[in-house]
Amino acid sequence: MSPPGVPDIVVGRLPMYLRELTKMAEEGKEITSSQELGKRLGISSTQIRKDLSQFGEFGKQGTGYNINFLIIQLQIILKVEDVWDVVLVGAGDLGHAIANYGGFSDRGFHLSLIFDNDPKKIGHQVGSYIVKDVSSLVKDIRARNIRVAMLAVPTVDAQTVTDRLIEAGIHAILCYSQTSIRVPEGVKVEYIDPVLHLQHMTYYLP
Amino acid sequence: MSPPGVPDIVVGRLPMYLRELTKMAEEGKEITSSQELGKRLGISSTQIRKDLSQFGEFGKQGTGYNINFLIIQLQIILKVEDVWDVVLVGAGDLGHAIANYGGFSDRGFHLSLIFDNDPKKIGHQVGSYIVKDVSSLVKDIRARNIRVAMLAVPTVDAQTVTDRLIEAGIHAILCYSQTSIRVPEGVKVEYIDPVLHLQHMTYYLP
DNA sequence: TAGATTGTTAATCGATTAACAATC
DNA sequence: TAGATTGTTAATCGATTAACAATC
Numbered sequence: 001m002s003p004p005g006v007p008d009i010v011v012g013r014l015p016m017y018l019r020e021l022t023k024m025a026e027e028g029k030e031i032t033s034s035q036e037l038g039k040r041l042g043i044s045s046t047q048i049r050k051d052l053s054q055f056g057e058f059g060k061q062g063t064g065y066n067i068n069f070l071i072i073q074l075q076i077i078l079k080v081e082d083v084w085d086v087v088l089v090g091a092g093d094l095g096h097a098i099a100n101y102g103g104f105s106d107r108g109f110h111l112s113l114i115f116d117n118d119p120k121k122i123g124h125q126v127g128s129y130i131v132k133d134v135s136s137l138v139k140d141i142r143a144r145n146i147r148v149a150m151l152a153v154p155t156v157d158a159q160t161v162t163d164r165l166i167e168a169g170i171h172a173i174l175c176y177s178q179t180s181i182r183v184p185e186g187v188k189v190e191y192i193d194p195v196l197h198l199q200h201m202t203y204y205l206p
Numbered sequence: 207m208s209p210p211g212v213p214d215i216v217v218g219r220l221p222m223y224l225r226e227l228t229k230m231a232e233e234g235k236e237i238t239s240s241q242e243l244g245k246r247l248g249i250s251s252t253q254i255r256k257d258l259s260q261f262g263e264f265g266k267q268g269t270g271y272n273i274n275f276l277i278i279q280l281q282i283i284l285k286v287e288d289v290w291d292v293v294l295v296g297a298g299d300l301g302h303a304i305a306n307y308g309g310f311s312d313r314g315f316h317l318s319l320i321f322d323n324d325p326k327k328i329g330h331q332v333g334s335y336i337v338k339d340v341s342s343l344v345k346d347i348r349a350r351n352i353r354v355a356m357l358a359v360p361t362v363d364a365q366t367v368t369d370r371l372i373e374a375g376i377h378a379i380l381c382y383s384q385t386s387i388r389v390p391e392g393v394k395v396e397y398i399d400p401v402l403h404l405q406h407m408t409y410y411l412p
Numbered sequence: 413t414a415g416a417t418t419g420t421t422a423a424t425c426g427a428t429t430a431a432c433a434a435t436c
Numbered sequence: 437t438a439g440a441t442t443g444t445t446a447a448t449c450g451a452t453t454a455a456c457a458a459t460c
Contacts, residue, residue: 239440239441239442240441240442241441251441255441255442255443255444256443256444258443259442259443259444263442263443264442265441265442265443266441266442267440267441267442267443268439268440268441268442269440269441269442270440270441270442271442
């Protein structure tokens with residue numbers, strides 16, 4: 001289900017396709033074309049067909065794509081047809097925002113545990129979760145066999161916590177801390193830094 | 207200061223260079239080379255030299271780059287040598303997290319105003335700000351001549367608020383709402399959607 | 413059938429890298 | 437000077453697009 005030769009840049013577009021198709025389905029549409037989808041995403045129809053063809057033949061000539069079918073196929077390709085348990089480290093403001101974010105569950109993720117190292121936060125409720133002591137992080141993650149983590153701790157703690165996450169068996173980290181973290185081969189990391197986006201845009205402002 | 211022909215992909219890397227160089231400066235380093243910087247960023251030294259050469263000659267053969275000088279040059283290129291006032295719309299959990307985020311001011315941005323449409327929030331404090339009524343958004347933004355906005359409102363309100371921001375003269379929007387927004391030519395938009403990153407990573411998980 | 417759209421090949425375009433003269 | 441590193445050119449690599457046969 002994961003052809004090894006697929007360019008990463010193609011894989012990175014699939015979640016966008018999935019999101020837009022889901023929106024179409026919510027609008028009540030049943031069929032779409034590469035042209036229509038491309039227009040909505042600001043991408044060429046050829047690119048969409050080429051990307052999808054890396055994984056199989058999902059459309060019908062003359063007709064286009066069945067939206068619900070394509071959604072399911074993309075979910076399988078991206079491995080989000082089931083739900084991943086996710087752990088969050090950091091129960092500060094950003095942690096609160098993540099914990100209360102309602103948009104995970106229907107897109108393949110379920111926030112399962114929240115950790116912090118602050119005694120004032122441990123044992124208290126954040127969203128519908130009780131914040132756990134980071135000292136039991138390795139044990140708890142292993143016990144539940146969790147593979148995906150979100151990191152929302154102060155910059156200075158980012159690497160230390162990362163090392164613990166790796167020890168616990170985490171294989172994918174979404175890092176909100178504004179520093180790059182070192183991980184072993186085979187562990188995926190993606191970063192979210194709003195300032196990088198802002199600076200990218202100000203370049204173009206007069 | 208903005209050569210028109212510079213590829214957007216190059217512009218997008220400059221903020222990363224700037225962030226890493228700032229980190230080096232904080233570590234007390236004064237000189238670096240394209241090789242060292244590339245190693246820290248996981249990018250080839252050639253690419254860094256090529257990218258920088260689009261804007262001028264900032265290094266010295268045999269020596270490398272003066273870190274503080276290069277930081278200043280990049281700040282000028284990205285137009286963050288001064289500070290941009292930024293407006294935030296949405297005082298929910300994510301809005302709180304953004305309002306309390308300390309990382310803007312030394313990187314070219316200053317959160318200036320926060321708006322919401324919820325009477326329970328208007329007039330109350332979020333971080334060090336008083337939440338204002340979104341009904342005065344256009345007037346307030348115009349009065350301060352603000353160009354940059356962050357959007358952290360529910361999906362259903364995203365387009366309506368966007369239209370107001372455009373009306374108020376906003377030219378760059380960082381959109382946290384998980385939907386694409388329509389803007390006129392010349393207005394820049396960037397998106398932050400954590401689920402897109404998570405789904406990109408799960409593709410590679412076993 | 414006629415019209416539409418896919419999947420795919422070949423051509424184009426653009427980005428990255430290798431190599432090196434210039435020079436600090 | 438000798439060693440190091442830049443800025444840049446030319447070569448390579450990869451991604452996007454144009455075009456079209458296949459076919460629903």
